[in-house]
Amino acid sequence: MTARILDGKVLSLTIQSEIATAAEQLKREHNIVPGLAVILVGDDPASQVYVRNKAKACERVGFHSKTFALPSETAQKYIMDLIKELNKDNAIHGILVQLPLPHHIDENAIINAINTDKDVDGFHPINVGRMVIGKEDCFLPCTPFGIQTLMMRNGIETGGRHVVIVGRSNIVGKPTAIILMQKAVGADATVTVCHSRTKNLPEIVRQGDIVIAAIGRANFVTADMVSPGAVVIDVGINRVKDFSTKTGYALVGDVDFENVKEVASAITPVPGGIGPMTIAMLLFNTLKAARKTLK
């Protein structure tokens, strides 16, 4: 039996339709158009694609968006000043700095400069702290939030089930662990985080009723590591050489999709799984930020 494919692309568009409807209402009733500012420094091609997709999505749902594409040699002070300006700009409700930044820039300093009420990526320490404490007024980081939403919308129960997360990054592994262990709807899971230092990793991953792969290594999670009937969420996006394609490379996840789908009960594809969900949650957070200004 082949696994059910958890289509993040279609779900993302469904959520975007809901957000577009809510944005219309916000405009009609309060004359507010949610606005997102995206700062991109340098010319990393992957980052350029991500930023373009975010701007396109804003347009689709009726948000206002501004992209600041800066050369890689931009001084830190210039970015800081830009953020200060955006912090004050009433037309901008969300500010996103596309990571990674060039090495001469202090990423933490940049993130700390963002007004916490406009931190729609949820990377500011105060939002991370609120997430841990379980306060509702934080912005959940978009990828973990997308993972949770994809599971909830597909009727995948997490309560009391064992979620094994492979990877402990600040962007995915750690926040996903925190979100899914909370005493809350769409959470309440027993959570294990494993990583490069884990002994007997395959044995631990095999215990997962739900496996979340976010380790950044192509095809790392193989079929023998997945317990029959498990749900597999693939967060990886890895570029591998593939001469059969026009570009000469292909995008693959952290999961050996072809073989794992024969074992799992449900699985996200790459691309078209968690990637589009991340964008939907970014829009969700921007809408939330815009609504915050009503209070």
Added chain:
Amino acid sequence: MTARILDGKVLSLTIQSEIATAAEQLKREHNIVPGLAVILVGDDPASQVYVRNKAKACERVGFHSKTFALPSETAQKYIMDLIKELNKDNAIHGILVQLPLPHHIDENAIINAINTDKDVDGFHPINVGRMVIGKEDCFLPCTPFGIQTLMMRNGIETGGRHVVIVGRSNIVGKPTAIILMQKAVGADATVTVCHSRTKNLPEIVRQGDIVIAAIGRANFVTADMVSPGAVVIDVGINRVKDFSTKTGYALVGDVDFENVKEVASAITPVPGGIGPMTIAMLLFNTLKAARKTLK
């Protein structure tokens, strides 16, 4: 074979001696005496004991300390104003509000009011966020920090080993999980967090090379849940009826000590385990806060 007893009381005093030496030096070289303010609201007997112990420990290591014992009907505004004053007080480097607070007081509002540079309990969202991100300029919450220090000082390796934490509180379970999964010395563990909703909890706890019990239920972790040779850290402090004692009650941990010590390779007692370590780390954080003012 009986487990090695991990004596937190003796280790706490050793650390306190080190802190006293460092405090002497700080005074000699910079004329700074670390100062801790402790705010206690209401007359909970356990809280009174904790606060008294903290004040005594400050005295022991040569810190200056001030205890504000307020009646349980104290208005929130009064406490907020007191914190504002202490935030500005140059003789006070650490501010601690003993929890829990009476129900009419908004705990989050109180904690958020503390100057983050004086938040020696590490409960302010910004410090929690920094802890997750792995920044060194945060204050680690005292109990998880005490657990980590006790293990490090006793030569208990965590790297690559499986730590199973029972309980997901904001004070112990969640921060301990985060601290021990970091890519860092004294951490680097595979971490599982289980709790009241966990299915097959005994089976999961049995996988722990290290078991940390912080669920707040007397004798919850029994010998059959502990894998032979595991290290067992007991964070619980539960009051149970015991007519054989003068007071009519006894303090017991979350671990069935008498039976588990026959299975484990090492175990912390209650009292005399993690409790005293928590106090040592509070002093450590206060010293760190005092040193921060040098920069």
